[in-house]
Amino acid sequence: MPRQVDHDARRRQIAQAVWRLATRGGLEDVTLRQVAAEAGVSARLLQYYFGTRRQLLLGALEILNAEGERIARERIELLGEDPGMRAVVRGVLLELLPLDEERRNRHLVYVAYFVRFLADPDLAETVRQAPPALERLIADLLAQARELGQVHPEIDAPAEAAFLVAGAEGLQASVLLGQHTPEQAVSLVDHQLGRLFVR
Structure with a gap:
């Protein structure tokens, strides 16, 4: 039986790689190949989930914002x-x-x-x-x-x-x-x- 892939988790894994690279040296020269290597996925898989470099940067930011909002809601609920x-x-x-x-x-x-x-x-x-x-x-x-x-x-x-x-x-x-x-x-x-x- 084929293994089920958690697409949200995979997108988050790739986004986290973008965040790590951003904190280490900014985003000016970050390439799709660097992000793929940091995430431990192929460049083809990265493009499947995000498409272009621009879409990757925006997608990773959207995931970061969503995670920040979720954590903020949890803290306010406390x-x-x-x-x-x-x-x-x-x-x-x-x-x-x-x-x-x-x-x-x-x-x-x-x-x-x-x-x-x-x-x-x-x-x-x-x-x-x-x-x-x-x-x-x-x-x-x-x-x-x-x-x-x-x-x-x-x-x-x-x-x-x-x-x-x-x-x-x-x-x-x-x-x-x-x-x-x-x-x-x-x-x-x-x-x-x-x-x-x-x-």
């Missing part, structure tokens, strides 16, 4: 049934910081993609909506918190969300470079949330 809007917003923002090895590695991969996107505007166009989507999520959470009386009533939720996301993303680099410790970054996020939330 906050309990009714953690309060401040805890939820804080949980979302902390996912943007390299606070542990898993998040640090994820952000190193994002840095490699960022450099690649600067060099390839067509590739960058495919991911241009990611930050606005995150800002909208935070803005919606802040608007709900305002309705519940948990934030100051005069806040501009979209503007504050844009600032919070930009601030957390800026802290990514400073933590990776050792300019701030993870604890300092969390403290800065908490300081900003303290400005908005009344309880």
Whole structure:
């Protein structure tokens, strides 16, 4: 009887190879052959699952994002049934910081993609909506918190969300470079949330 192949697991195996190469030396010169060797698969199999180099880079990024979202949901669920809007917003923002090895590695991969996107505007166009989507999520959470009386009533939720996301993303680099410790970054996020939330 032929062995069943877990196609999702195989795609993830290949994506993980892209991530490892990205953290070691960026994505500028990564080839399909290098990714295949890193993943322990043939170049033909890699192309079967992802097609071109461009499709491989985007596919690996989609898998990374999906995995990050899943882990973030699990961490937020651990906050309990009714953690309060401040805890939820804080949980979302902390996912943007390299606070542990898993998040640090994820952000190193994002840095490699960022450099690649600067060099390839067509590739960058495919991911241009990611930050606005995150800002909208935070803005919606802040608007709900305002309705519940948990934030100051005069806040501009979209503007504050844009600032919070930009601030957390800026802290990514400073933590990776050792300019701030993870604890300092969390403290800065908490300081900003303290400005908005009344309880």
